[in-house]
Amino acid sequence: MSRAKQRPEQADHLAGAAADPSGLMDLLGVAAVLLEADGRIDMWSPQAEELFGYSRGEAVGQYAAPLLLNPEHQDAAITLFAEVMETGRSWAGAFPVRHRDGSTRMIEFRNMRLTDNLGDHYALGLATDRNMLRHMERKLALSNRLVAQAPIGLAVLDTELRYLTVNPALAAMHGVAEADHFGRGLRDILTGAAFERAETVMREALESGVPVVDRELVGRTAADPDNDHAWALSVYRLEDHHGQALGIATVVVDVTDRYRAAKEAEHAQQRLRLMANGSARIGTTLEVERTAQELADVVVPDLADMVSVDLLDSVLRTGRTDLEEGPALFRALAVKTAYPTDAAQAIVPPGRLTTYHADHPASHCIRTLRPLLITHLDSEELSRVAADTEAARLLARAGVHTDMAVPLIARGQVIGVMGLARARNPLPFDEDDLTLACELASSAALSIDNAVLHQHIRDTAETLQRSLLPRLPPRRPGLEIAARYRPAQAFHEVGGDWYDVIPLSGDRTALAVGDVMGSGIPAATTMGRLRTATSTLADLDLDPARILTHLDKITHGLDPYIATCVYAVYDPHRAQLHVASAGHLPPVLLRAGKRPELLDLPTGIPLGVGGVPFETTTIDLVPGDRLVLYTDGLVETRSDPIDERLDDLLALLASPDRTAEETCDRLLRELRHPAGHDDVALLVVCAQPLTTAAAPSAPAAEHAGARTRATGPAPPPTPRSGS
Incomplete structure (x- = not known):
């Protein structure tokens, strides 16, 4: 047998190029045993000493079968060994092996024939404890099954935060195929500010080793680019048995239903708060302009970025709705914006009389007694909601993108219109917003109508008072x-x-x-x-x-x-x-x-x-x-x-x-x-x-003589002097 020795400079070169070893083989405790063609042990690894209990000195030179096997298994083992050596085909299986302490253990073997440069044959046996191997197989099978079939998203990323493993659930959440994840970073798959924060969380967990559990993220992915989704992200650092970082594992749970339910509950509470606020703040006086301004103050900024309240001029003048032929004449009562904006210049200022074209939302409300909701304003719709071309330009420059017009109806007759719009708020008005606006407008309309009625009665009384x-x-x-x-x-x-x-x-x-x-x-x-x-x-x-x-x-x-x-x-x-x-x-x-x-x-x-x-x-x-x-x-x-x-x-x-x-x-x-x-x-x-020195007339003298008297049967009181 001839085995050449490796030169020291070669060892140094390989050591510099080698990567850090995996700990899996150490965890399995794989033992290596080299047998000569006649079945005697030629090499005995330290792992073999630990697995079989025999030291190198006790094992080398001994025939393997008598040393390691009970008599009833030796013939079968010798036959299998001879077949490997004759055919060169490898054999894998398990054999009961006698430990040095007298116990018997099932050992998993991988046997293969080796040939040196002289043509001599050897048998290499790799062995590990079958119970340990089965335990690892079960854990691996369970992990694979969980990863593949779990409804939650699972992934493993390396220390550079590149995807190594992605389960189908996570790939579906991302809207990106599993294969397209491998080797790519998180920010290559997901964009947006929410995922920048997710990457920061992953790096912190990788560096500190402290797990991050149930960190909520809200964003949009290729799977559903038009709607927000919410996820609960958990991040864990993966380490080998030496404590070296291998990467991170992420667990992603889709909590969109919970997120949307919470948003809906919050929206409902906001509507209740807004309605309660409106009930408390609208109609505190019997002054028309102040009541209209109270309505505007309640609506902005909680519901709209800008609002206008217009009243039919006939209602202000006569207390009655008088819609004759031609466009309705409005008087602007209140305007409010949530922030300084050019759009304010497109709204008729309070106190001004104005008319709107026939297709304007205000005209629509007066004509139909129904509200109008425009979720998305394009250039054509902007021209519709604006009073003129210049107003449309100002609205477009301010970013107004959605609009509502709600009639003010009191005692069965329309008395005015409330207009609402959004610009900075990116969400378009929806049916819930329209319902809320109608409820607020209905309550305010009655208060405004009461104020108008009071004003007319008061004006009549004051006129009568002054005339008297x-x-x-x-x-x-x-x-x-x-x-x-x-x-x-x-x-x-x-x-x-x-x-x-x-x-x-x-x-x-x-x-x-x-x-x-x-x-x-x-x-x-x-x-x-x-x-x-x-x-x-x-x-x-x-x-x-x-x-x-x-x-x-x-x-x-x-x-x-x-x-x-x-x-x-x-x-x-x-x-x-x-x-x-x-x-x-x-x-x-x-x-x-x-x-x-x-x-x-x-x-x-x-x-x-x-x-x-x-x-x-x-x-x-x-x-x-x-x-x-x-x-x-x-x-x-x-x-x-x-x-x-x-x-x-x-x-x-x-x-x-x-x-x-x-x-x-x-x-x-x-x-x-x-x-x-x-x-x-x-x-x-x-x-x-x-x-003039006019003398008092007779009646005056008579009055002066009377001085002070008391009415009724009582005797006249004594005059009192204040001088």
Whole structure:
């Protein structure tokens, strides 16, 4: 036998070119035994020592069959050995082998004939423990079956993240054949930001050895490029038995159904939140423009990137839908965008009147009373939804790609249209979005219609109220006069506040300020009746207390209304004021060099209650003195105590104005809230010297002699002086 020795330089060269060994053969413990032609052992590997229990010295030179086999198996083994040596055909199989410790083990063999350069034959036997081999076969079979038939995606990638193994499930998820994966990287198969993150996760797991479990990814693959899919990705580093990294294994579970169900649930919750938000925020006032803006604020940005709310002008003018021949006339009420955009210039600004062409979505809604959904806007559709060519250009430049128009329908009639569009939001409007928009529009339409109705009623009441108030002369004998009436703000109803200045005989002047409790047209009508009655009674030249007594009876007949009132008569010749109050806030008296003061009057009871007499108080009112009469709308608020507000009134009046007109303007400016919820009637008079020395007429003298009286059966009260 001749076996040449390898030179050291050759060994060094091969070692430099060799790759790292696999650990599988070490795991199997494959033993090598070389037999000479007569069956004696010539070579004995360390693995053979471990497998059979005999050392090299105990085995080499011995006949293999007697050493390793029980007597009953030796003949069969010798026959098989002879056949291999004679024919050169290899043999594989298992034999029971006697271990050195006396036990018997099944050993898997691979026997083959070798021939050296001299033509001599040898037998090489490769052996391993059959139980270990079967265990590995079962694990491999199980792995192959799981990989091939598992419904989840499985793959093995090398340390460069190139695919080595891909199961059919993963290939189907990717939409790429199994064979087209091999040797290619993850980013060669899958594109998109989601898969960049997946590659990062794989590299981290490969470097750290820490598994990544159930990392969710959302993206699109060649299998379904038009829809998002979701996967739960798990990554594990693969190592040999020495701990060296072999690559990674990935487990990919398609969780698209779960992802879509979660998205649908989230979308449903968002719709509920949006509806609840709309219920809370839309219709907080009875102001048309504000209600329309509230609708726009709710819709943007949660549902749309931009919205417009238009109302039929006929509804605003008359409260009714009037669709005559020709295009409908709209008034823009509200516009909102989620961000600054050129598209805003394509939308009609609030307050502007406009018409739309017959094919415009707004015209469609008015004509059919049905919403219009355009999921994808091409150039032709952009021209349809735009007011003109320039608007279409602006919408296209802003990236508007989907549109909805929803009619505003209240009490069975269409009153306007809400238009919605998306640009930055890449998702087109769908049927669910349309349903939500219709629900919000329906709720808002009723609130807008209520606001329109309220506005018409309020305008009628205010017109009636103003028509019933007097046209005041700026002066009366001995008096400078200024008065103001301010109705409640637009989202509150007009009340029944009034003032009056009535000329009397003898240069005297009657002054009245009153407030009918209530609002709207009925309160204004009641106010007109009381003012007419006051003027009629004033002509009878009665004491203020008796005037209030008669007004009390009249108001009682106007049930259920009651009113407060201050009635006074000024006599410039005597420089005296006779005044009585029916439950009203006290007037303010301003004297030169003194602090303003509230007149200390018997408060009395409101008109319409009845049964309690009123009292007249007489005070001196000399030239330079001022008297401020007002209704509670000037000083009452919903949050401040009335005493504090009256103190504020006195503080303001402490700085005198040059004219009564200036006093009126300053009080309204400083005391009245811009959104005042109540009417204000304000009357300011300033006593002045008489320009002529006219003597009082007989009726005036008679009145002056009366001074102060009380109505009813009670004796006249003693006059009180505020001077």
